[in-house]
Each structure stands twice: as structure tokens, then as C-alpha cells.
Amino acid sequence: MSTEARRAPFPSFPPRPPEPPSSSGPAEAPVETTTRLRPVVDAPAEEPPAAESSAGNPPVAPGSPVEPGAAEAQVAAAPAVQPPARPPVPPRPAAPPPTRRRPVGAVDLTPRPGAGRPTVYAPPRPDAAETPSETTTRLRPVAARHPARTAAVAACAVLGLGLIGGAVAGSVLSGSTAAADSRTGFTESRGLWHSTPVDTLFPRTIEGHGAGPGGADRTWTRLAVAPDADCAGGLDPLLLRALQPVGCVRLLRATYTDATSSSVTTVGMLFTEADPAAMTAxxxxxxxxxxxxxxxxxxxxxxxxxxxxxxxGDAQRASWTVSVLTDAPVVVYAVSGFADGRTVTDPEPADEAVQESRTTAAAQAGLGYEAKGIEERVERALRKNATATGKP
Structure with missing residues (x-):
């Protein structure tokens, strides 16, 4: 017997019935469908024919030919095997729309989800009345003035006027006293030329701290004091004419030299007959x-x-200064020159000779500082003595 004759016939399967439609939506079609095949069993060689019979098929005798189509008929007669039903596939959620990245600095004006309607401001109506921006509170009425309050205000006013009047009177009285003291000192200083020691009016040594060029210190030593004389013999005629309105009582003079004996200076005090008004003029x-x-x-x-x-002498005069005092009837002056007796052709006032930009001989030698320094210190001593004489 051949191998094909011993194999069992291959049953034929009926076609699969269509699946009922799903209520939740169309079912997803399977990608591949596999039909379950029936296993093939080889019959034993020594088994009797009765063992190969089955319920629906007649036994086949060994060596008997197999009819054509018998295997297909047996397959068709076999019951169909139904595959298990697949659960319904839920629908795929919709993909969110792609988002685009905003450029740097851009502002997203899209309202957020759930936001209400935007506020729209309507323009004011032409006939609408304007609302006042400020409200004025009604003030409390002021009560009538009380007589006691009026009396207190009047008393304060009188007291204030009294204080002001007292201050004015005090200032007037003090001013009068100061004026009286000034007049007394002015009058008393007129006689200092004969009541004050000569060493007080013209000290033997005058210290000039910072009186030299560049703030250098100076020391002047008195050489001699001239006898008191009238103005005609000690002043130039033209200067005497300029001083004529105040008159002349007496003229005092003294001559000093510096520490190096390179310069000489004459200082003088002219006591006048004038009053304060004439001296001021x-x-x-x-x-x-x-x-x-x-x-x-x-x-x-x-x-x-x-x-x-x-x-x-007169030809050696290099720098000078003249001061007319207003608090004393005195004119103080000083004139300086070189100690070697040289003639000066370009004399210069002391106020100009002390300037740094000057190039004259008097300015370069510091003679302006000599005249100005000695005159200022003799003037201070005179004022100090006049003040001490005027006090009781």
C-alpha cells in the first residue's frame, strides 16, 4: 500500500460566515486571517479496517481504491469551527492640533479657556452730565467771637507793641551811648600827641608777622623820633593844601629800618582840628x-x-601810603626808600607795589610792604590808645 492510500482523507471546511456589525462602531479589519487546520493522523499498518471507521464515514477496505471527491465530501460534511469573537476596539481619540512656538517677545492675546467676554467701553454720550472729580464738604459755620477771646487778642497785641517799643528804645539808647563814646574817643584822641609817651605812639621795635612778600615776617627798628612840629615844615606844600580843610594841630614823625638795614621808612601822624564829618568827607x-x-x-x-x-631825602622816596582816619582826627602816612641813598626815578604807591605783577624797583625790593606794614601797625596802636583814653 502506498503512503497516499494510507493517509486519511483531508476534510473540507465551509467558508466563514460574515461577522455581525458592532453597535459601537465599525470593527477594525484584521490584518491577517488564519484558518485552523485539522491534524493529519497516519493509520497503523497492522490495524484492522474497523479501527479506521468513524461515525459518519464508511470503512474503507485495504487495497480498495478511493473514489475521487470523497475527501472533499468528508471535509464539507464536517462541522465548521467558529473562531472566538473579538472584543470591540474603542475609537482612537482625535489628535490635538499641532502647536506653533511663539517668537521671542510676542504677546499671546488669545483669551484663556473659560474666560468671559471682553469688556467693551462705550464712548460717553454727548448729552451725559459730567461727574465732578472733587467733592466739597460743607464747612462748619464759625461761631461769633467771644468777648473774652477778643480781650485776650487785644492784650497780646499791646504786649507785643510794648516789647517792640522797648527793643527799639534800647537800640536807640545803646546807639546813642555808642555814639557818645565814639565822640568822646574822637575828642580825646586829639590830644594824644602830648599826653601819650613817645614809645607808645612809636614803639622802639615793631613786629610785622606776615607783613613781608609772600607772608614773610618783618621786624623794624626805630632809628629816631623827630621833634613835634607844625605841618608847614614837615609836609610838601601841595599835600598840605589837600589837607587844609581839616586843619593841622601837630605833626609827629619817626624813621625805622628793617632787620637787614637795606631799607628805611618814615612814618608820621598829623593831628587835625576837624570833627568826624570833616574827616569822613x-x-x-x-x-x-x-x-x-x-x-x-x-x-x-x-x-x-x-x-x-x-x-x-625826597629823591630817595620809592613807595608811600596815606590813610585818613574817620574815628580819630588823625592822618597817618608812611614813605619808604633804599638805605644806600640811591635815587628812585619811578616811585610807586604801596597799594600797587605789593602786587605780584609789578616790575618796578620799589615792587621788586618789597618797599611797598615796608611802607604799608609800618603804617598799619602805628595806626592800630593809635586807635588802641584813643580807646583807652576815652574810657572813664
Whole structure:
């Protein structure tokens, strides 16, 4: 017997019935469908034919030919095997729309989810009345003035006027006292030329701290004091004419030299007969007309024999200064020159000779500082003595 004759016939399967439609939606079609096959069993060689019979098929005798189509009929007669039903596949959720990244600095004006409607402001109506921006509170009425309050205000006013009047009176009285003291000192200083010791009016040594060029210290030593004299013999005629409105009582003079004996200076004090008004008028004239800077109004020198100032004459005058006092009837002056007796052709006022930009001989030698320094210190001593004399 051949191998094909011993194999059992291959049953035929009926076609699969269509699946009922799903209520939840169309079912997803399977990608592949596999039909379950029936296993093939080889019959034993020594088994009797009765063992190969089955319930629906007649036994086949060994060596009997197999009819064509018998295997297909048996397959068709076999019951169909139904595959298990697949659960319904839920629908795939919709993919969210792709988002686009905003550029840097862009502002997203899209309202957020769940936001209400945007607020729309309507323009004001033309006929609508304007709402006031400020409200004024009604003020509380002021009660009528009380008589006691009025009396208190009047008392305060009277007291204030009294205090003001007392202050004014005090200032007037103090001013009058100061004026009286000033007049007393002014009058008393007129006689200082004969009541004050000469060493007080013209000290033997004058210390000039910071009185030299660049703030250097200076020391001046007195060479001699001239006898008191009238103004005609000690002043230039033109300067005497300029001082004529205040008169002349007495003229005092002294000559000093510096620590190096290279310069000499004559300082003088002219006591006048004028009152404070006349002295003030003369002072204003000297300032306004610049009389103190005129070379034809230079004071004269006082030469001292047998000293470094022996040749100190009119031709040796290099720098000078003149001060008209207003608090005392005195005119103080000073004139300086070289101690070697040299002639000076370009004399210069002390106020100009002390300037750094000056190039004259007097300015380069510091003679302006000599005249100005000695005159200022003699003037201070005079004021101090006048004040001490005026006090009781």
C-alpha cells in the first residue's frame, strides 16, 4: 500500500460566515486571517479496517481504491469551527492640533479657556452730565467771637507793641551811648600827641608777622623820633593844601629800618582840628579822587644823621601810603626808600607795589610792604590808645 492510500482523507471546511456589525462602531479589519487546520493522523499498518471507521464515514477496505471527491465530501460534511469573537476596539481619540512656538517677545492675546467676554467701553454720550472729580464738604459755620477771646487778642497785641517799643528804645539808647563814646574817643584822641609817651605812639621795635612778600615776617627798628612840629615844615606844600580843610594841630614823625638795614621808612601822624564829618568827607575825597596815589602828593621823609637813613631825602622816596582816619582826627602816612641813598626815578604807591605783577624797583625790593606794614601797625596802636583814653 502506498503512503497516499494510507493517509486519511483531508476534510473540507465551509467558508466563514460574515461577522455581525458592532453597535459601537465599525470593527477594525484584521490584518491577517488564519484558518485552523485539522491534524493529519497516519493509520497503523497492522490495524484492522474497523479501527479506521468513524461515525459518519464508511470503512474503507485495504487495497480498495478511493473514489475521487470523497475527501472533499468528508471535509464539507464536517462541522465548521467558529473562531472566538473579538472584543470591540474603542475609537482612537482625535489628535490635538499641532502647536506653533511663539517668537521671542510676542504677546499671546488669545483669551484663556473659560474666560468671559471682553469688556467693551462705550464712548460717553454727548448729552451725559459730567461727574465732578472733587467733592466739597460743607464747612462748619464759625461761631461769633467771644468777648473774652477778643480781650485776650487785644492784650497780646499791646504786649507785643510794648516789647517792640522797648527793643527799639534800647537800640536807640545803646546807639546813642555808642555814639557818645565814639565822640568822646574822637575828642580825646586829639590830644594824644602830648599826653601819650613817645614809645607808645612809636614803639622802639615793631613786629610785622606776615607783613613781608609772600607772608614773610618783618621786624623794624626805630632809628629816631623827630621833634613835634607844625605841618608847614614837615609836609610838601601841595599835600598840605589837600589837607587844609581839616586843619593841622601837630605833626609827629619817626624813621625805622628793617632787620637787614637795606631799607628805611618814615612814618608820621598829623593831628587835625576837624570833627568826624570833616574827616569822613576828606576820606571820601582821597578815595574818590585817588589822591593817595599821586606822586606830587607824596609825604616827605625824615633823614637821621649818622644812621643808614642819613641820605634818605625826597629823591630817595620809592613807595608811600596815606590813610585818613574817620574815628580819630588823625592822618597817618608812611614813605619808604633804599638805605644806600640811591635815587628812585619811578616811585610807586604801596597799594600797587605789593602786587605780584609789578616790575618796578620799589615792587621788586618789597618797599611797598615796608611802607604799608609800618603804617598799619602805628595806626592800630593809635586807635588802641584813643580807646583807652576815652574810657572813664
Amino acid at each position: 576828606l576820606h571820601q575825597r582821597f578815595v574818590t579822587e585817588r589822591l593817595g596815589g599821586r606822586t606830587d602828593l607824596m609825604p616827605r621823609t625824615y633823614p637821621v644823621k649818622s644812621t643808614v637813613a642819613a641820605d634818605f
